[in-house]
Amino acid sequence: MSAEISRRSLLRAAGLAAGAVAIPSALGACGDGAKSGVGNAGAQLAPWPTYKPAKIPAPDLAGNASGLQHGYTKYPANLGTATSGVPGDGSKVRAVVITYGTPPAPKETNKFLQAINAALGINLELTVIPDADYQAKMATLMAGDDLPDLINFGGGYVLPREAEFVASKFADLSEHLSGDAVLAYPNLASIPGYAWKGMGRIKGRIMGVPVERPATGSLLYVNRQLWQGAGLADKAVSDGWTKAEFFAGAKALSKDRRYALGASKAGFFGFQVHCGAFGAPNLWKVENGAFTPTYATEEFKQALLFMRDLQSAGAYYPDAMTVSQVDAKTQFAGQTTASITDGFGAYQTLIPAAKGAYDVVPALPYQGGASGAKQWASRGIFGYTVIKKAPAERVKMLLRVLDFLSASFGTKEYELLHHGVEGTHFTRNSSGAPVQTETWTGGENRVNLPVGYLGDAPAVLYYAGVTPAQITAMHSFERKTEAGLVYNPAFGLTSDAASRSEAGIKKAITDALVAFVSGRSTVSDWDNAVKKYLADGGSKMAEEYAKEYAAAN
């Protein structure tokens, strides 16, 4: 249970490095032929898993199967069971996931982990990688040959050669999950189709299990009382602002060491929200089968110009590019900033963090341009979990573990995974809803023990500590923006060029974005950065996506 490198693995890494010179020269002539691509075009496609929704308590606010969540204003009175028997075989299971919390307490003292281990019937050895170290640690993990049983690739990162790595080192799950085979794992069968498609196939095969997320992507959360001061809060919730209203309000709010727009170096001035509002395509545009990156569109440029105006008007937190997303949340909670851009699921932390001092409401996208007021959709997943190559029995056992972790809302399994052990991590209020104890809020919780990133139920709108009125407001936001959701046509498509170069060129284009919005570069600098993006791999990606798209549709 640690993110540290053991002595053994260090020595192994050194040995690996020592072998680096001798072997390649011996292999000299093998060309690229041995390494076939990761694309799906031309490959025989394993059918997607059959969708069979689980029996869940009737929601108060109905969702649908395309990413609108079910909402619950009260906790279900009677919990069902989602699994039968203990999924594990008592063996040790090593897993690697990203974390946004602090390292969990060791299993000797961690009652939450003990309870999960007992329920899963395994001895879970979880390595958590802090968000900030994710890329570096994962590169080291990929370079070593000591792979864990389960890895979740997620958190919005696309690692270089991720698809190739998964294809070469992890179990092909197609025979276990494709078509009706998935019905052996009823909770995996209840993961909706868009999540599987968002994960995508590699060489036509199903290589992982997705951790589902609702369709709504990043949005602007606002402090209702502060924006009410600018006379705008009601309109943000009812019909959305015009561009001019938003600008004037943001400018007026930003004074006396308070700033209208909170931002962090992870969010690049919240460009996803602004570019969505201006009607820019969600990362890729497909038109007559041809792909164009959003960076090369006029709408994207217009959004950047608008963000630059906001920046020079002093509406952004001035040191936005020095603060982490965690710090940006703290500033929003402390009302230094009057809004923050974050993922939809962030309501679970942003609303309780206000401690009732102000209301946190989701702002509808503003009318940015002619085709504006659009909301970028998410990939439909947080990430996906892969299983190390192993005998079929072990793969099946690990799939049963993931099946347990994916147990849906309103079951005993879900309650254990999301709320902990009754009496230790939660107590019940008069209506039977879980109330977090100090053990939970003090650190023994899902944030610090992020098993939810290995497998999770299709997300519903319910959270202990968020009131029914707030749940209703979030659901109404999802419903109102559903029609205007802009999907990324490349989600779920696989491209060799993307696998090789996307991680690198993404850094260059976001650097250019930041320089432009900060007022350090000109429109022609931006245009040049876009040209470089296309030349360094963007065009190749577009070509390959087009081929993949044609094969998939």
Next chain:
Amino acid sequence: MWRRLVRDRLLWLFLLPGLAYFLIFHLGAALGMGIAFTDYWPGGGIGEASWTGPGTFGRMFGDPDFWHAVLNTLEISLLQLVFFFPVPLALALLLHSLTSTTVKRFVQNVVYLPHFISWVIVVAVFQQILGGAGVLNGFLADNGMHTIDIIGNPDAFKPLLVAQIIWKDSGWGTIIFLAALSQVDDTLYEASVVDGAGPWRRFWHVTLPSIRPVIVLLLVMRLGEILSVGFEQVLLQRDAVGPAAGEILDTFVYYKGIVGGDFPYAAAAGIFKGLVGAVLVYAANKIAHRLGEQGVYR
């Protein structure tokens, strides 16, 4: 030879752990440089990589971004050499001139402390004070004065780096100078006082010549690291000013290799950095010898 080995076996035994460290983690790891000549990628393993020859170096030398990073690194290094390198020396002289050991010990402890604070904290403190929403600008704005743009201003970035390193490490840097100063023969001072030398003459004709070998040694070693200017410090602040002002060779390698997955390119840049350092140390050492100094080695 063999007899000497047997005779000094205890000394060799003491050396062994250090030797093993360098063999495994420096020499052993240095063999990994080989990946610069292959198409290695982390998930593929060494065995699957194929030989590509020196093509990666051609790609690197033709890349304006690479040269830009080298130039930034050299600029920062030069600024550090001019503005940071003399500070510990001056501070050491000042400390050395203190007669009260209590005061001296106290000041020494205080100036050492920042060295033990991690860069994350140091950078955060500088941002809290000098940032657009920081203490300084808050004060200026409250008093109706113009605010000054330091954090996030590309022009101020390099001086800011030097200021941070002066604050953090100049105290720590005094240790070697203080040790050298304590070696200066007191009778020399006494003799010069008898001859009527004032404080400045004593410094110029006694102190400085006595510690010159140490200064030259440190200077030569510093030249070997001319292309290393504090990876962590820069990585933490680069995004605020962008690559034009803030990309150094080490962050460039990080983004190419770790983030971008182009390990051969990153290895090639590492080799370039190592070679430049080695050549500079060799040349500077030669020059030191010409000037009659000991240098680092003979």
